[in-house]
Amino acid sequence: KAGVTQTPRYLIKTRGQQVTLSCSPISGHRSVSWYQQTPGQGLQFLFEYFSETQRNKGNFPGRFSGRQFSNSRSEMNVSTLELGDSALYLCASSLLQQGRDEQYFGPGTRLTVT
Amino acid sequence: GDSVTQMEGPVTLSEEAFLTINCTYTATGYPSLFWYVQYPGEGLQLLLKATKADDKGSNKGFEATYRKETTSFHLEKGSVQVSDSAVYFCALSPFSGGYNKLIFGAGTRLAVHP
Numbered sequence: 525k526a527g528v529t530q531t532p533r534y535l536i537k538t539r540g541q542q543v544t545l546s547c548s549p550i551s552g553h554r555s556v557s558w559y560q561q562t563p564g565q566g567l568q569f570l571f572e573y574f575s576e577t578q579r580n581k582g583n584f585p586g587r588f589s590g591r592q593f594s595n596s597r598s599e600m601n602v603s604t605l606e607l608g609d610s611a612l613y614l615c616a617s618s619l620l621q622q623g624r625d626e627q628y629f630g631p632g633t634r635l636t637v638t
Numbered sequence: 639g640d641s642v643t644q645m646e647g648p649v650t651l652s653e654e655a656f657l658t659i660n661c662t663y664t665a666t667g668y669p670s671l672f673w674y675v676q677y678p679g680e681g682l683q684l685l686l687k688a689t690k691a692d693d694k695g696s697n698k699g700f701e702a703t704y705r706k707e708t709t710s711f712h713l714e715k716g717s718v719q720v721s722d723s724a725v726y727f728c729a730l731s732p733f734s735g736g737y738n739k740l741i742f743g744a745g746t747r748l749a750v751h752p
Contacts, residue, residue, distance in 0.1 A: 528681075555738045567727065567742040579737040614681055618738045624670040624689070624731040625738050629681040 526551065528630035530615050536636045542603040545633045549596050549617030556598040557627060558590060561612040570613075573598055602635075610637045640665040644728050644743035651750050657715040659726055659746045661702075664709065667733030671695075671704055671711040672740065674727045682727065685713075718750045 529548045537543050549556050558570040569582040573592035590600040596617075602609055612634050616627035645660040663669065670689045674682040686695030691706035700715045711728060728743040 557738055566744050569739050569741070572737050572739055574737070580739055622736055624733070626672065626684050626687050627738060627740060628684065631681045
């Protein structure tokens with residue numbers, strides 16, 4: 525079974541631009557979560573989607589948004605990029621609906637903002 | 639709020655040495671507990687998990703026991719190999735809410751030398 529895939533793997537953007545990252549979960553998984561990983565803040569939860577609905581959101585500004593499609597694929601968008609948005613963005617998928625489930629991570633998208 | 643505290647690294651060991659990485663948590667109720675490993679340039683891989691008190695998770699020679707009385711989930715391995723060199727993250731998934739979310743510790747870098 526294929527794992528979680530993320531595209532693109534690397535991105536370089538300029539401050540003020542916007543960016544869209546894509547995530548395809550493991551087949552059959554309907555929960556998709558996003559995390560930001562930086563050297564200073566570590567791994568932080570962004571949001572989680574299940575069946576096209578956002579169920580929970582972390583403490584990030586409104587510039588960070590996401591969505592999930594009917595095939596469970598998910599995208600996250602960051603508008604008006606800031607230098608501090610440079611990070612590894614990780615997507616994870618889970619099988620169970622009720623939460624507290626193990627999550628399987630993709631390789632991440634490395635975003636650099638200049 | 640819920641949180642995870644890990645011992646600071648880096649941890650440097652010789653091959654075949656015994657490994658312990660300490661992890662303690664603060665949470666309401668009974669969270670699920672996980673250890674993830676991250677190799678350079680990759681996403682996170684689930685190493686093991688435990689979902690209730692006194693559960694022992696194990697995988698690839700690594701073990702951790704869910705200790706409710708000490709709110710701990712220490713990672714151990716009897717004999718480390720060079721290939722175990724990576725960053726290890728302890729994480730919890732909150733008990734309530736019905737969603738999939740992970741709260742991570744800061745990570746502990748392990749370096750194993752021949």
